[in-house]
Amino acid sequence: MPDIAKDQLALEEARKFAGREHGLFIDGAWMAPRSGSTFETFNPGDGSRIGHAAAGGEADVDLAVRAARAALEGPWADMKPSERARLLWRLADAIEAHADEFALLETLNNGKPLRDARMFDVPHAVEVLRYNAGWTTKLNGESVNLSGPGTWHAYTVREPVGVVAAIVPWNAPLAMAVAKTAPALAAGCTIILKPAEQTPLTAIRLAHLVEQVGFPKGVFNLVTGLGEAAGAALVAHAGVDKVTFTGSTEVGRLIVKGATANMKRVTLELGGKTPVIVMPDADINRAIEGAARSIFTNAGQICNAGSRLFAHESVFDALVEGVADFAGKLRVGPGLDPNTQMGPVVSAEQRERVLGYIEAGLRDGAKISGQGTAASGPGYFVPPTVLTGTNSQMSVVREEIFGPVLCAMSFSDRDLDAIAAQANDTDYGLGAIVWTQNLSAAHKLARKIKAGTVRVNGGGLDPALPFGGFKQSGWGRENGREGIEAYTEVKSIAIAL
Ligand code: NAI
Numbered sequence: 001m002p003d004i005a006k007d008q009l010a011l012e013e014a015r016k017f018a019g020r021e022h023g024l025f026i027d028g029a030w031m032a033p034r035s036g037s038t039f040e041t042f043n044p045g046d047g048s049r050i051g052h053a054a055a056g057g058e059a060d061v062d063l064a065v066r067a068a069r070a071a072l073e074g075p076w077a078d079m080k081p082s083e084r085a086r087l088l089w090r091l092a093d094a095i096e097a098h099a100d101e102f103a104l105l106e107t108l109n110n111g112k113p114l115r116d117a118r119m120f121d122v123p124h125a126v127e128v129l130r131y132n133a134g135w136t137t138k139l140n141g142e143s144v145n146l147s148g149p150g151t152w153h154a155y156t157v158r159e160p161v162g163v164v165a166a167i168v169p170w171n172a173p174l175a176m177a178v179a180k181t182a183p184a185l186a187a188g189c190t191i192i193l194k195p196a197e198q199t200p201l202t203a204i205r206l207a208h209l210v211e212q213v214g215f216p217k218g219v220f221n222l223v224t225g226l227g228e229a230a231g232a233a234l235v236a237h238a239g240v241d242k243v244t245f246t247g248s249t250e251v252g253r254l255i256v257k258g259a260t261a262n263m264k265r266v267t268l269e270l271g272g273k274t275p276v277i278v279m280p281d282a283d284i285n286r287a288i289e290g291a292a293r294s295i296f297t298n299a300g301q302i303c304n305a306g307s308r309l310f311a312h313e314s315v316f317d318a319l320v321e322g323v324a325d326f327a328g329k330l331r332v333g334p335g336l337d338p339n340t341q342m343g344p345v346v347s348a349e350q351r352e353r354v355l356g357y358i359e360a361g362l363r364d365g366a367k368i369s370g371q372g373t374a375a376s377g378p379g380y381f382v383p384p385t386v387l388t389g390t391n392s393q394m395s396v397v398r399e400e401i402f403g404p405v406l407c408a409m410s411f412s413d414r415d416l417d418a419i420a421a422q423a424n425d426t427d428y429g430l431g432a433i434v435w436t437q438n439l440s441a442a443h444k445l446a447r448k449i450k451a452g453t454v455r456v457n458g459g460g461l462d463p464a465l466p467f468g469g470f471k472q473s474g475w476g477r478e479n480g481r482e483g484i485e486a487y488t489e490v491k492s493i494a495i496a497l
Pocket residue numbers: 167168169170171194195196197225226227228230231232235246247248249251252254269270271272302303353400401402
C-alpha cells in the first residue's frame with residue numbers, strides 16, 4: 001500500500017525544490033548566470049509553472065569550460081582510476097538514496113508516469129554509473145607487433161579526450177544526463193552538462209549530489225540554458241574537445257557544422273523510426289503487447305520507439321486490433337496520478353507537433369484504426385493512436401513524430417530481403433524489433449537490417465550493450481566498451497630498441 005501522507009510530503013518537497021532559486025554549478029560553486037536571466041519550467045501534467053532556472057549564456061559557458069580545463073589538467077588527471085570509480089559509485093549510491101525524490105522531480109517536470117520514473121529512469125541512471133565505474137580501471141591500450149623493419153616496442157594508450165560538452169534532451173532527462181556524465185568521467189574527461197530547457201530539474205538535483213559526494217571542483221559543471229544560447233556557445237567554444245549530443249537530427253547537423261572550427265570530436269544520438277516486424281510465426285499476444293508498449297511508453301517520446309509496424313498479412317488484422325485495443329484501454333493522465341499508464345507529452349509545442357502529424361497522416365489518406373482517449377484537463381495530452389493505410393511516402397512514416405502514434409503496414413512476401421528492404425526504407429537506423437519463433441529468420445533478418453540495435457522478441461536498454469544509429473540516427477555508440485572508448489583518444493607509442 002502506498003503511504004499517501006508520506007507521498008504528499010515528498011511531493012511538497014519536490015515542488016519546493018522546483019521553486020527554488022537555481023544557479024549554475026561551475027567550478028564547484030553555485031552562481032547566478034552573468035546575464036541575470038532565467039527561463040520558466042512547467043509541469044506537463046497540468047501546464048502549470050513550477051519554477052525557473054538560470055539561463056546560462058556565452059560568458060557562463062566560458063567560465064565553465066575554463067574550470068573544466070583546469071580540473072582536467074589538475075586534480076582529476078592525478079587521481080587514481082580506482083578513486084574515480086569510487087566517486088562514480090558514490091554518486092550512484094546518492095541517487096539511489098534519493099530515488100523517490102528524483103522520480104518525483106522527473107515526473108513533475110517531464111510528465112511521465114511516476115511508476116515509470118521509479119522503475120526505469122532512476123534505476124537505469126544508477127546502473128549506468130556503476131557500470132561505467134568499472135571501466136575506470138580497465139581502459140587499457142595494447143602492445144602492437146610492427147610490420148616494418150627494425151626492432152620496436154610499440155604500444156597504444158588511451159587518454160581522456162578532454163573537456164566534454166554534453167547537450168541532452170527532455171525525454172529522459174536524468175538518464176540522458178547520466179548516460180553522458182558517467183562514461184565521460186570514467187574515462188578521465190571533465191564535463192559541462194547542458195540539460196534541455198524543458199526539463200532542467202533533475203540535472204540541477206544531480207549537480208547537488210555531485211557537490212555532496214566530493215568530486216574535485218570543475219570536474220562536473222552544469223550550465224542550464226536555452227539551446228540556441230548555452231548550447232550553441234558550448235558547440236562554438238574552442239576550449240571544448242568533444243560534444244556529445246542526444247536530440248533532433250536538425251540540431252545534430254548544426255552541431256556538426258559548429259564543431260568543425262576546432263575539429264571537436266562529436267558523437268550524436270539522433271532520432272529514429274524503428275520498425276517492428278511481426279512474422280507469421282510470432283507469438284501474437286506477446287507481439288501485440290510488445291508493439292503497444294514500444295510506441296506508447298513515455299507517450300512515444302523515445303528515440304527507438306517502435307513507430308512503424310510491419311506485420312505479415314496473415315496476422316496484420318490481429319495485430320492492429322490488439323494494439324488498438326491496448327490504446328483504447330490505456331489510462332492517459334497526469335504522471336503524478338497513480339492510475340496513469342501514459343502521461344502527457346513534454347510541452348504544448350510537442351503536443352501541437354504530434355497532433356499536426358496525425359492530421360497530416362489523415363490528409364495523406366491514412367485512417368485511424370484505433371485511438372485511446374487523451375485525458376481532459378490542461379495537461380499536454382495526446383491520444384494514443386494507431387494509423388493504417390499508411391505508406392512510405394507519407395510524413396507520418398518518414399519523419400520522427402516522437403509521440404504515441406503507430407503507423408501499421410502489412411507485407412505479403414515472406415522473402416526476408418523484401419521484408420528488410422521495407423524496414424530499411426527510412427533515413428533513420430537506430431533500432432529494429434523482430435517478432436518471430438524462427439531462429440534462422442531472426443538471425444538472418446538481424447543481419448539484413450540497417451540499424452544500430454536489433455531486438456528479437458523483446459528486450460530493452462542495457463548499459464553494457466552498445467546503442468546508437470546507422471544513417472541519420474547518429475554518429476558513434478553509447479554504452480558498453482564502445483561507449484566509454486568514445487571519450488578517449490588512442491595514442492600510439494613506438495620505441496626503437
Ligand atoms: P532539440 O534537438 O532542439 O533539443 C535537444 C537539445 O539540444 C536541448 O538541450 C536543446 O537545448 C539543445 N539545442 C537546441 N538547439 C541547439 C543549438 N542550436 N545548439 C546547441 N544545442 C541546441 O529537440 P526539440 O526541438 O526539443 O525536439 C524536436 C524533435 O526532436 C522531437 O519531436 C523529436 O523528434 C526529436 N528529438 C529526439 C530525441 C532523441 O532522443 N533522439 C530527443 C529530443 C528530441
